[in-house]
Amino acid sequence: MTHACPRLRRGVVTAAAVGILVVPPTGGAASAGPAIRPGAVAAAAPSGLSPTGVRRLSPDVVRQLDQAVLRVMRQAGVPGVTVGLWTPDQGQYVKSFGVADKSTGRKMSPDLYMRIGSETKTFTVTALLHLVDRHKLGLDDPVGKYVAGVPNGDRITLRQLAGMRSGLPDYTADAGFRKALTSDPRRPFTPNQLLAHAFKHPVLFPPGRRFDYSNTNLILLGLVVQKASGRTLADYIGTHVLRPAGLDQTFFPAGARFPRPHAQGYTNRTANGEVRDAADWNPSWGWAAGAMVSNLDDLRVWARTVATGVLPDGTRLISPASQKQRLTTLPTSVPGAGYGLGIFDVRGWIGHNGSLPGYESLTVHLPPARTTLVVLLNSDIDDKGTEPSTLLGEAITKIVTPEHVFDLPARAAAR
Structure with missing residues (x-):
């Protein structure tokens, strides 16, 4: 029997849309929803773009966006999608499409909680950088200073772990792990059990030689945060991040806890490849790499915060020096994509995507244009080898920011 490979990435559709909120740049909100700071309306360039390269969300552009989202949903067979796009001078677009629950027909809506997979990495690395600012650890410390038994632990630095350049194999690629997970997806895993699956395999290359996305790196960083702080990772992230x-709708869950209302999530990453509802599966196997839960409004705030280091009130979550370290992106094997410390820069869009069985997400910010995009969907089933979240990100940005098209091939993602 073959076993589907789980992923923690960077991981019949109704045409009816619900939760619509479109705000023209010269008017107020059509209904209650995530607010944006008002700004002056910039004169559009001849191409129809603002000087910052963002297309005005006119009725025609909104129709194009609706059509693009529905086209990807049909192509990839995605049951439900929520899209949030916020710009300071060109308007905002918040819509949900399709269904949150295929068995009942319950509609997708912008208020639903979703599992965010590898977007968890941005929170774990922020906790790490917070400890750097408190002089509890250094980015160039060897991981062996905090966690025993790591191959090359005396040479692999915390910076290399956060930047995906450690050379450590990914535990999610281990056949034994995949069998254990798919045979009982509700079972709990401990961090040490996850590391044991990775450390059965030889290191892939000497530390720092190249980029290779491995969830093992983040499990180690979660343990480092706990060792240096003397607190659980969930507690430290909750208190200091x-x-x-102000993210009171974002959680590091205990076990399979999933706040309501949430979308059901559909996956084919099962022992026999059949599609199943994964909403009650235990995400502990993702832990510091991918276990967290959030919703659209919190991710809107987080997108700008993690990309700039600045909180909504104008204060800083981490120091400018640590934020500079985070955003020092080194090349990857993907043209136009760099990776910093737990964060991607894809053609100017800074942030992360996420996937684990049943759910995918994309939370990115384009700093020069002060524009944020969040995409949430309740399927992680690839379309011809490409993640539906990437298809949606690409389709949306081709319309709204044609000079900055988000395109992240699957090979850049975690498996």
Whole structure:
């Protein structure tokens, strides 16, 4: 029997759309929803773009966006999608399409909680950088200083772990792990059990030689945060990241806890390849690499915060020096994509995507244009080898920011 490979990435559709909120740049909100700071309307360039390269969200552009999202949903067989796009001078677009629950027909809506997979990495690395600012650890410390038994642990630095350049194999690629997970997706995993699956395999290359996305790196960083702080990772992230950022709808869940209302999530990453509802599967196997839960409004705030280091009230979550370290992106094997410390830069869009069984997400910010894009969907089933979140990100940005098209091939993602 073959076993589907789980992923923690960077991981019949109704045409009816619900939760519509479109704000023209010269008017107020059509209904209650995530607010944007008003700004002056910039004169459009001859191409129809603002000087910052963002297309005005006119009725025609909104229709194009609706059509693009529905086209990808049909192509990839995605049951439900929520899209949030916010610009300071060109309007905002918040819509949900399709269904959150195929069995009942319950509609997708912008208020639903979703599992965010590898977007968890941005929170874990922020906790790490917060400890750097408190002089509890250094980015160039060897991981062996905090965690025993790591291959090359005396040579691999925390910076290399966060930048995906450690050379450590990914535990999610281990056949034994995949069998254990798919045979009982509700079972809990401990961090040490996950590392044991990775450390059965030889290192891939000497530390720092190249980029290779491995979830093992983030499991180690979660343990480092706990060792240096003396607190659990969930507690440290909650106190020093979520609370200062005002993210009261974002959680590091205990076990399979999933706040309501949430979307059901559909996956074919099962032992026999059949599609199943994964909403009650235990995400502990993702832990510091991919276990967190959030929603559209919190991710809107987080996108700008993680990309700039600045909180909504104008204060800083981490120091400018640490933010500079985070955004020092080194090349990857993907043209137009760099990776910093737990964060991608894809043609100017800074942030991360996420996937684990049943769910995918994309949360990115384009700093020069002060524009944020969040995409949430309740399927992680690839379309011809490409993640539906990437298809949606590409389709949306081709319309709204044609000079900055988000395109992240699957090979750049975690498996």
